[in-house]
Amino acid sequence: MASFLDLLAVSPDLLALGEPTHGESAFLQLRNEAFMSLTEHGYRSIAVESDRAAGLIADAFVQGVADVTLDNALAEGFSHGFGAAPANRDLLLRMREWNAGRPVTERLTFHGFDAPVELESAPSPRRHLNQVCHFLDLDRSAEIDDLIGDEALWNDTAAIWEPGRSVGRSTDAQRLRVLADDLVTELYLRAPWKSAGWQAAFVHATAAVALLRYHAAAAAPLAQEERFARLAAVRDALMAENLLAIRSAEAHRGPTLVFAHNTHLQRQQSMMTLASMQVSWAGAGAIVASLLGDRYAVIAGSLGASPALGIGPPAPATYEGRLQQDTSLPRYLPTSDIAAAEQRTHDYRYFPLDRTIIEHADAILHIPTGVDAAVLAERIVALPDVEQVVASEENGSPEAAWGDRFFFVGPDRRQPFATIVEHDVPGFDEAAQLDRPGVFRLNLDLGRAEFERRFGFPPKAFEEHRHEFDFARLDTLVPHPGYAQHGFAGIVMPGPQLLPEIDGLLAIAHGRAVDRRERAARRATQPEPEA
Template sequence: MVTDLTHTAQAVRSSAVMKLFPARPRLLALGEPTHREETLLDLRNELFRQLVEEEGYRTIALESDCVRGLMVDDYVTSGTGSLDAVMERGFSHDWGASAANRELVRWMRDYNIRADTDGRPASDRLRFAGFDGPLEMTHAASPRRALTALHAHLTAHLDPGLLPCTADTLDRLLGDDDRWTEPAAMMDPARSAGQSPDAAQLRLLADEMAALLDRQAPHPLAATAREDGERAHLYGRTALGLLRYHHWMADASPARMSQLVGVRDQMMAHNLLALAERGPTLVHAHNAHLQRPKSSMRMGGSPLEWWSAGALVNTRLGDGYAFLATAIGSLHHQGVGAPSPDTLEGLLSALPEDRYVIDAPRLAAALGDTRPVPRVSPWFGYAPLDPAHLGDIDGIVFVDDVPPRR
């Protein structure tokens, strides 16, 4: 069995990854089975460097706030702000505290400085994107920033009479931001403002402004860079997504949590499809957000199922979307010991080296009718790879041992 599996495995390099596909994917998604492990993030960074230097990738998209990520993109493309500032304010979910993320941003900025020195065009610069919504585990952001930024863009370039409302009207309907970010609303729908009359009116106005932006696409917006238009569309997507999310936060039906996780991944998918239009992009997030089969989890003792961002994008891009799932052997500092030999991770741990890119279809063929048993994690923060999903994965990045965070 191990000899057969060896033929499916290569060292983790961009060249080995590209051999898995008939053509370069527009979105190459690299999933992870757990968050905040610097070893996995360092591996991501190295793979991205190789994809940039050898395969022409120019954008990386992380599971972080898409609006905050604009600050990081400004820094890596033009040096706006400081590295300390963008690490503090340009990431959500506390990702800015990661040493590997800091190194990624620093390297991207250095690469772009070299690009300027070499006289390469701006289109050759590296770009950064967050593709998650402005959401945290305890609350969702106010739609104020996205709505007012979209309104300001339209006001600056169009006849104000075309807009459905004034900035003062938006401000009045939005009210105090605390009403939107109330932490208690995550568990108590009655504490959410998401189905108030003001929220309903804002949702209609957001839809009208986003539609106006689309209708005016041929308009010769004088001195408007392509990036300005991309950002305006991002603000429109974000405003509508946040208002949908707040709507379901205020819902008391049994479908509430499933709707919330589904809306989140829908926001992710819309952002990824926009990035695919820009050019080849490496996407990094949890496996559950990138896989093709339905995702599932338990929350409050209840099972939840939803279609992930990867599943949604895959239906639109087909071969333009590719998914590499990261699997790990042991995570001793979190109580996850060596895997049982009859699990998928156990079979891969028997290979002679510590890290591999595995051709998933060839692995499935090598296993034949003998399928590994599902691994059960003793720690809630780690999700083992489901062997039933093997046929829906393009490749596996396997790391045998993940040491403690440095």
């Protein structure tokens, strides 16, 4: 990470790390590693592309609030479905563990910085207005309910395409905007007497204002292309406002890492094709960069292949193709090292690198490939004499194991040296939570000596240490929850940065299997003792 920071001309207050697509876990896993490393350089906060008000719940878990569980934090503390990402689970847990025993001033904080909207829909501000009224001990719920009316009218996705159907410029919506603005004023008036919980109430108040602004933009009678550009711009303006507010709150505690899609973080104009329309707008990064100058830095994300998203390897002549010619590992590199190349074909899954992105970024993070079960299987079967068996109905495997992979040296099927599993085994192996979408675990036969070297205790002592491990954590070698006593260990969803370590572990497990085969062969050739 020190070399990563060395790529930046100055030390920023807001360091933005972008991803070129959503859904490739490798970016989130590397984000987690980056943030935890940045804590050694004074960073104490992270802001991610998720609803800011929802993020209050996730941060409550991070701060150790007893009545906020991890399940609550993931289900309610993220928007856009991002709580389902296994790497976000890891992020919250690692932050909470880091905070344990530290003073409040040194704790890590979690923020969302998005508005509570999607491009094509937005709820009413009812929940947020009621939260503020509750904090201020005001009973205005009947008035709020009367002005909002039917929630379905606010959530109507057709209203985004047909401004006449939007409630955003109705008389009641205008009155709600005045009400929300009055509540913001009231918060400031009462701040001297109600400082506890004030920040959270203010976040809800600004969320209500944001929703009303977005609905007003949706009701504007503009041509479609201009209309969607306006909606995208309003959302990013709200993001920028949140980022600046977060930065103001965190300024005395250290820099902030920001993580989101490249289009929200880049300095230049953002562009997107939507329903055959080319939409262009100033993203949050462009806004913040214009106001903070060199106190804002951005690292744009680049991706080679993603099995999870169905994105194949890039053509060699493209920017991405050239970036992965030298190495198969993720790397940060200065933009000055990237020569001109062809632009990769754009599709809805991936926003490719181009010259403009590179010229306006401070550095690039390139990930040659995401890692899924098939990618790991290819590495394993490339080892000498390895045979793979995939559990299926045809070979008599139990249904719960169908799709799991078992790797052997030669035809002997008594003991695999490695397995890749994608299912929990109820009552036996559930700790890794493998039934989460896209989650898998690589299991390896390390043997007693290597197991003890890695974990500090022999396999037979595992049960005494079981409580020390989070078996669902990604990128972490842990004892196998079911077969540790036999010298097995596992890694859930190892990211591409771990491939060299994976290769080393595979060499150990494969070597043990080869030794077993050779010993068996020697025994088979020894003459039987005479009677």
